[in-house]
Amino acid sequence: MSETRTYYYARVSTKKQSLDRQLEAFHQLGAEEKYIFADKQSGKNLERTNYQILRNNILRSGDTLVIKSLDRLSRNKLDIKSELEYYKQYGIRVKVIDMPTTMINLEGQEWIIEMVNNIIIEVLSSVAEQERQETRKRQAEGIASARKRGQHLGRQEIDFPPNWFEVYIRWKKKEIRANTAMEILNLKRTTFYKLVNKYEQEDKWNIILMMFDYSSYR
Template sequence: MATFLYARVSTSEQTLDHQQSQAEKAGFTFDHVIADHGVSGMSVLMKDRPEGKRLFDMLRAGDTLVVRWVDRLGRNYADVTDTIREFMRRGVVIRTVINSMTFDGATADPIQMAVRDAMIAFMAGTAQAQAEATKDAQKAGIANARDKGNDSYKGRKPSYTREQYTTVADLLRKSDSVSEIAQASGLTRQTVYRIKEDPAAAEKALAAWGL
């Protein structure tokens, strides 16, 4: 039986070290630390993330999976609830650092199961609602800046060139894997994922910067 820490680091303000140290201060020790960097929890399913897929392959009955909170598993309601239920069916115990929640498949009592499932649903729903609220606030801020005549607002400069974007787009149409595309384009897998998730936004970012 092993204890895993899974961390998802989606922004520059988040770090693996912070999530791990917070868990260790709560009394956890780990046999394995697994982290996905720069991957959206909304649009990239747990099984589709490079390290998330690895976690699915490694977990066994009797193992414990620790996460800072359920939003590290993802911010997509259906994905998070499906992931937790899949792990519980395997006999894995899921524990959160925040709120000290424990989810497992040990109980057969229907009332306890209903309470457990309702809590999972509530936490997963909260994670998605928070992500959507943040996204809406960002859109409103951008629109407000433009309404005030701030035409110089461009957002973050793309980490890829027009040539690299074209390469990625062409290879995605050929159904090449993300790893193969990253190698061919010279980009990170996370950047390829971002282009794959929203090619229109990636194109728009290039145009905004005149690239």
């Protein structure tokens, strides 16, 4: 049976911040430098170089991962939950220094460790769901408030130029090229084709009639 090891992970959000407080806590637990991994990257997601190396290439079943607090894994509650579930699935114990219950050595009483993990995961699920609902509520309130003030939310609607119809028909009848149509309408290429798509979706039957009787509109 291979030897199990304890690894330590520290994280701060920017290069200007210090890892000293976390590293000191690890050293007090007897951590050796070669078993400490650290990142100076945001916790908004899990895409951090040394964390991914530790998680995917170093940690094995039976090993222990020590962190100072849960938010060192991530700022996102759902990410923390998924990581704890991942470690539980692969038999890797997670100890959190700021959560003393997780630090207790309970050899032969692994069911207690499992129970603590399940409670933490359940609590994180509830908190994450609560945060999602609160975010949706704030967004809905913001939209309602903006509408009351008469503000338009989202991308501003693109208006058709006054001479759109005439130029569009000439382009469709191949009397002028697209670049010429854009120049006459003073539109960029992407805007021109967005308006074409919108116009043809909204007025496709009228356009067919117009193509047959263009002379009456000139």
